[in-house]
Amino acid sequence: MVPPTSPHPTVLCRVRELGISFGSRAALRGLNFAIQPGTITAVIGPNGSGKTTLLDLLAGLQRPSTGELEWADPQPPVAYLTQRHSAVRWLPLTSAEVIRMGRYRMRGLLRPMGTADRRFCRRVAEELEIGDLLHRQYGNLSGGQQQRVLVAQMLAQEARLILLDEPITGLDLASQSRIVEIVRRQARAGVAAVLTTHHLDEARDADQVLLLSEGSLVAVGPPGEVLTSDNLRSAYGDRVLAPAGGGEITVLDDHGHDHGPTG
Ligand SMILES: Nc1ncnc2c1ncn2[C@@H]1O[C@H](COP(=O)(O)OP(=O)(O)O)[C@@H](O)[C@H]1O
Ligand SMILES: [Mg+2]
Structure with a gap:
């Protein structure tokens, strides 16, 4: 603090x-x-x-x-949610245990979790609407559920x-x-x-x-200044679709195919 x-x-x-x-x-x-x-x-x-x-x-x-x-x-x-997560996926850990790992830096590895830590972890889990997944094996959750657990772990770091x-x-x-x-x-x-x-x-x-x-x-x-069709074109070239009469600009991006160096 x-x-x-x-x-x-x-x-x-x-x-x-x-x-x-x-x-x-x-x-x-x-x-x-x-x-x-x-x-x-x-x-x-x-x-x-x-x-x-x-x-x-x-x-x-x-x-x-x-x-x-x-x-x-x-x-x-600083807390960092990387895209290359999840060696955790292969460990036999529950969601609750993955979230609690977020507290290690504060507590040190060897000091036991206190009641306040557990309460904090439960609260962040509830914020992410995964309170009912805490006892499930992390590795068995869906991609969206796993990501929510990792976001909760990040919040647990305060x-x-x-x-x-x-x-x-x-x-x-x-x-x-x-x-x-x-x-x-x-x-x-x-x-x-x-x-x-x-x-x-x-x-x-x-x-x-x-x-x-x-x-x-x-x-x-600010977004209004940066996300202009000219700026977007200079980054994305002709993958930018800007309606001539104004209106919402879209980028035909290749998202979903960027899995990072090891993912
Ligand atoms: N550890 C690394 N060693 C060598 N090249 C790297 C390394 N990390 C990133 N790069 C290169 O830096 C550039 C930017 O990569 P990156 O930051 O992953 O882009 P983005 O996240 O926008 O897709 C790429 O050309 C990538 O190959
Ligand atoms: Mg990237």
Whole structure:
């Protein structure tokens, strides 16, 4: 918890000239933006544009080749829902046990879970409407149910910054809307969320959108400014469908086929 005397930071993380290369290839270059508490940032762009790499950098799993991440002091705890989850799938764990793993960082591996921890885990499970799945084997749940358990595990960490890599891609609609609503609720409670998505609707609902193309930011700002047909065309080319008389823009995206490096 943030002690009551510390000033509430207005920026959790300021990203300056951020870049990363793998070998001689730049996966991201020259990124500048800021992440504010209580906001949702949606990262969009075609497959291979660098979305996951950006989350990896924010999570500290990769180190920048250029530029820097300037964190608020004290540095906020970060939780990351990756797309490459689920070695957990092969372990004989119940949903409740998977959710409780979210508390390990706070408690340390060896200290037992207290009643308050268990109560907290039950509450996040209920928020995700999986209270009735807690005793089921995680590996036997549907994709949407598993993802809700992993979102609950992430909430159990009580992070100030949550990172979600394509959290709703390929899920049933009920799980999609539940997860979208939970992320909104987290933001209202002051948490900053950064998520990658192939859903323009999800990006339209965000406070800030980062539009990536081949590792560079085409645009950053509020959805109304970023999600223009010109910007989208420069990222997605002629896969953008914009009705001539105005109206909703769609992108014929290849979502659902991006399973990440190991998934
Ligand atoms: N660990 C890595 N080693 C080498 N290349 C990588 C690695 N991670 C990502 N890349 C490359 O960086 C680029 C961006 O990938 P990624 O961030 O996964 O894109 P997205 O999530 O938008 O589909 C791709 O060209 C990918 O092949
Ligand atoms: Mg990705």
